[in-house]
Amino acid sequence: MVFQPTMTAAFLISVALLTQASPTAVEPAGILITRQLAESRGLTVGSVVKLATDPAGAHARLFRVDGIYEPTPDPMHFAQPQLDARMHLPDLLALEAGMPDERDRRGVTSINVALSDRDAERFALDVAARVPGLVARATSAPDDRTNTFIVVERFHLAIAIVTVVGSAVFLLALMVMLVDERRSTVGILRLIGFTRRRILLQVFIEGAVIALAGAAAGILFALASQRLFNGFFQWRYDTTLVFLRITPSVVWRSLAMAVPFGIAASLVASWTFLRQQLLALIRR
């Protein structure tokens, strides 16, 4: 197992002071900066900048922009511009070394470690056993920091359930009205010899087609809305964060709810008439 923090870890720091500097004889260390930072300060690859942890610019060091990257969107901070720079750990330590007060130094909260043997769970256990108080976990493991989003997701699920139930009641009422308009049609069909089962089968097929068409329309609308919503908010917050995503799972769940509900609503509405005596249907 290999643990090479200086080579594999990248660190984020907030930029306290950033200015373009003239090239010097000493070769500055390389950094990566976010696209947002590059755009806001007019930086390009090769630009030499001064970075300092002190807001006043004390103990600033020179760095060269080696690359510009699109930051991974962070849902926790999407409303804040991502003006970040990444540098190697020794450069960060050197940058902070000049700070007079230990308390002013920014802490390193996390380090990503690439493992050659990929046994992250065992490595995490090993680290935790060797360094009490240090939390080590595989990146694939659930992240406690996402608890907020789990709560939000459950809240959305609750809203979705209420919406679906409300829609189902509305759909049932609509189908009752629709079938009521077809009361005489049902009466005529029964009169000329159609059986209840035959009419129910017809209603079942119609209900399935209508429900499928409705679900398809809803999914298409959602897909169109998805692009619209994402486009607007990505523009508004200058992020690549995806705010709305219609996944295959969402599509299948929608179909799994909409189609049975639609068919059931049709059948329940129709049965209210079919169970009546034929005379009651044609005498209206």
Place this chain on the structure above:
Amino acid sequence: MTPIVEARSISRVFPMPAGPVTALRDVSLSIAAGDYLGVVGPSGCGKSTLLHVLGCVDVPTSGTLLFHDRDVGSLADTERSRLRLREIGFVFQRFFLLPMLTAAENVELPQAEAGAPRAERRRRTMALLEYVGLAARADHRPSELSGGEMQRVAIARALANRPRLLLADEPTGELDQGTGEQIATLLDRLHADGTAVVVVTHDPAIAGRARRLLRMRDGRIVDEAPR
């Protein structure tokens, strides 16, 4: 001659909130192939109820109704539906055509339900529309037809599956006198072609064409006269 339908002491009582209403009382009747029966009487005397019971639309509360010697009271709803589909044709005062279908489609529908092959039912549909004089209006919807034309389409539909018995409930009730005469002439032709016809009517001119005339009052047959 073996009767198509035979009613033996049938009664029909409708339960109502204000108390039961007896629409038919102890009615016995037999209709054989080739019969042409007129049923007359004042409103509410049970004429239409009798027609509904004879046509297996309704079932008697007591007594026995035999259709080709089968007790209709013992038949399941599905079997009564099959009887209506294959053995009985209905013509009503209000036509009861399906408004979203053309005249031809209305006539074709019972044949399709009875399982007739498409080519055969199209041929028969056109033959029936020819029979009632409406071949040229085959593709018209009911809303594009006059009352008399709609009733002729209804008659063509009633004949779609070659029923042995045609039941007509006030078939000229919503038509003017001239159009009513046309419908009555058409019923005469049906009878002449071998279909047993039962007509419930208030119109003496229509009733006068029947070979047998039943007079009803208070749910009973009070007079039956061959003509």
